[in-house]
Amino acid sequence: STNQRAFNFNAGPSALPLGVLQTAQEQLVNFNNTGMSIMELSHRSKDFEQVHNEAIARLRTLYAVPDNYEIIFLQGGASLQFSMIPMNFLQQDGQADYILTGVWSEKALAEAKLFGTPVVAASTKDHHYKHIPAIDELNLNDAAAYVHITTNNTIYGTQWKEFPATTAPLIADMSSDILSTPIDINKFGLIYAGAQKNLGPSGVTVVIIRKDLLDKANTHIPTMLKYSTFTENNSLYNTPPTFGIYMLGEVLKWVEAQGGLEKIAAHNEAKAKLIYDAIDESNSFYVGHADKESRSLMNITFRLADEELEKQFLAEAKEAGFVGLNGHRSVGGCRASTYNAVPYATCKALADFMVQFQAKH
Ligand code: PLP
Numbered sequence: 001s002t003n004q005r006a007f008n009f010n011a012g013p014s015a016l017p018l019g020v021l022q023t024a025q026e027q028l029v030n031f032n033n034t035g036m037s038i039m040e041l042s043h044r045s046k047d048f049e050q051v052h053n054e055a056i057a058r059l060r061t062l063y064a065v066p067d068n069y070e071i072i073f074l075q076g077g078a079s080l081q082f083s084m085i086p087m088n089f090l091q092q093d094g095q096a097d098y099i100l101t102g103v104w105s106e107k108a109l110a111e112a113k114l115f116g117t118p119v120v121a122a123s124t125k126d127h128h129y130k131h132i133p134a135i136d137e138l139n140l141n142d143a144a145a146y147v148h149i150t151t152n153n154t155i156y157g158t159q160w161k162e163f164p165a166t167t168a169p170l171i172a173d174m175s176s177d178i179l180s181t182p183i184d185i186n187k188f189g190l191i192y193a194g195a196q197k198n199l200g201p202s203g204v205t206v207v208i209i210r211k212d213l214l215d216k217a218n219t220h221i222p223t224m225l226k227y228s229t230f231t232e233n234n235s236l237y238n239t240p241p242t243f244g245i246y247m248l249g250e251v252l253k254w255v256e257a258q259g260g261l262e263k264i265a266a267h268n269e270a271k272a273k274l275i276y277d278a279i280d281e282s283n284s285f286y287v288g289h290a291d292k293e294s295r296s297l298m299n300i301t302f303r304l305a306d307e308e309l310e311k312q313f314l315a316e317a318k319e320a321g322f323v324g325l326n327g328h329r330s331v332g333g334c335r336a337s338t339y340n341a342v343p344y345a346t347c348k349a350l351a352d353f354m355v356q357f358q359a360k361h
Contacts, residue, residue: 007346010324011154011299012176013196015341020250038246043239052236055249062252062261065185065208072230073240073248074205078104078175078194081205082111084225085171085190088217089145090116097121097144097168101160102129102153103330104173112148121147129156131294135164142167146189152177154197155328157301157335158294163187169213177298178206179255180340181265189213195244197298198340200251204244255340264340265297271338272297274351285358289333303333310334313357320353 008015031038041048056071090096094116098109100123112118122133146169152159154176169189178193190209196202214228223229229237279286289301304310317325327333
């Protein structure tokens, strides 16, 4: 039943809106009176094509994506984008600027080294990735093939609040904060995101790409790893992840029903504030990882000043029904992921639990 829903703070895959799951359940064995599940329909059928095209159209409207951008659906997760980007846009002797703000940007950089000469244009590694570099600290090369950033650092809990105006195309991994707030798409050459946080189940990767980049792309690469294969075939060159695209469409309808991205952003701020306040008002019983001005509204990272108490906190939280509060295996500590679909009441329950735990100890 719906009141058995967990307090789900998983970092990804993460919580989906209950209404979306219920719609999927209702439609599971007989989609749109076809007598078939959406998973059983041909990807060339008119029923599926409508789902597919509507998902693209909804995303275009929500973000006001201009006509000179294509929206495509790929597979391979955000991780395959780490390779596809340099494979398509970097020449062997070409440079690309990478800004390091955490493990995911390091992984993107490592893949680029296989294809060309990426340059670290800024890094906050020496500061344990506690903050996002200031825009005037970026050592950007105007002649670079592109500039790569990670807009939200899922593991460290930091998030870019404003984006640099770059001469080279700005490429952004938005896996963990896509659809969390309005953004000006015009600032970007390419945006990518694995679906499994704010967009739906894992299995589909969304890419928004400015059309002029396609003309400059390398051509001697595998068909399935070319962006143009997807833009030229409306993401239907081969069998797409049909169920994932259907679920993405339902999540986009849900975002619309919430009032769009402005409303979603305000909601996310209110949710995150509950938990950040519990940290800030704890007299350093809880210690946030991120510097305040770089704090993520999607992943709230913190430790307990006392290591033994931290273990107890995580154990008692688990006992109380909170899921996914352990920090990433590479950094430890605690992390509450408060993506779009995590309800306010769930965040309130965690903030209350944190205050009560502190009072007890
Ligand atoms: N980039 C960011 C910011 C992430 O948070 C993640 C994953 O969890 C990834 C990339 C990797 O995504 P995927 O598992 O879809 O390859």
